[in-house]
Amino acid sequence: MIRFTDVAKSFGDQQVLGPIELDIPAGGVTALVGPNGAGKSTLLTIAGRLADASHGSVTVGGLDVAKTPSKKLATVLSILRQENHFITRLTVRQLVGFGRFPYSQGRITADDNIAIDRALEFLNLESLQNRFVDELSGGQRQRAYVAMVLAQDTDYVLLDEPLNNLDMKHAVAMMGQLRRAADELGKTIIIVLHDINFAAAYADxxxxxxxxxxxxVGTPDEIMQPEVLEEIFGTPMQVLRDGEYPVAVYFR
Structure with a gap:
């Protein structure tokens, strides 16, 4: 479980987040949604200890994020930010290998190579593993970064808008792979999404x-109601139900 207790974030005199009281259960996919500036990424980065809370505490799997030693926390929790830039030219395999640093401290072992191979296979990157990351398409590069996070082999995986800059085909493929990571690998996936329809189709x-x-807070069916969506996004929306998943449609 990830537990937020009285979490708030301020910049100077301006409070941009909180107070937040929230429990996210272990297992499955949880989507964080809302309009721009709602605090989604801020909440995620506080949970991932990429930002400090101004007040309150976060625990992940019973560990206090602010107090747990980094090496220990990195074996329980991994996070992928929106922007990822490596100055050194890396192959896909080398990039994915960075996910093993909490265990190897930079000295890749046989066990690390097994974990790297598993992540590459899971994201269908075997044929690209010797290509340089800067030679990849946007969708391929994003898969490589997700593979790096999966290679870290943590129970909790936090992803901040991993669909950014992906076209529809690659976004669907990415969400399908993250859904598989939750179902087949037993990961707890927390993901910031802009598109409520992806949340409805793939999140628990x-x-x-x-x-x-x-x-x-609720299931997709509970959230995908016109009155609820209007409260969240501040604009009238219609919900269509054609097939397995509800689909939200903005209208003027």
């Missing part, structure tokens, strides 16, 4: 933020 639960506070 949705946490909606608005104005820096938790607005709604």
């Amino acid at each position: 639960r949705i946490v909606a933020l608005a104005g820096g506070e938790v607005s709604h």
Whole structure:
């Protein structure tokens, strides 16, 4: 479980997040949704210890994020930020190998290579493993970064807008692979999404933020209601049900 207790974040005199009281259960996929500036990425980066909370605490799997030694936390929790830049030219395999650093400290072992091979296979990157990352397409590069996170082999995986800059085909493929990671590898996936329809199709639960506070928490069916979506996004929306998943449609 990830537990947020009275979590708040301020910049100077401006409070941009919180106070947040929220429990995210272990297992499955949880989507964080909401309009721009709602606090989704801020909440995720605090959980991943990439940012400090101004107030309150976060525990992941019972570990206090702020107090747990980095080496130990990195074997339980991994996070992929929106922007990832490596100055050194790396092959895909070398990049994925960075996910093993908490265990290898940079000296790759046979066990590390097994984990790297498994992540490459899971993301269908075997044929690209010797290519340089800067030679890849946007979708291939994003898969490589996700493979790096999976190679870290943590129970909790935090992803901040991994669909950024992906076209529809690659976004669907990425969400399918993350869904498989939860189902087949037993990962707890927490993902920031802009598109509510991806959340409805692939997530087990949705946490909606608005104005820096938790607005709604529920299953996709509970969140995908016109009145709920209007409260979250501040604009009228229609929900269509044609097939297995509900689909939200903005209208003017």
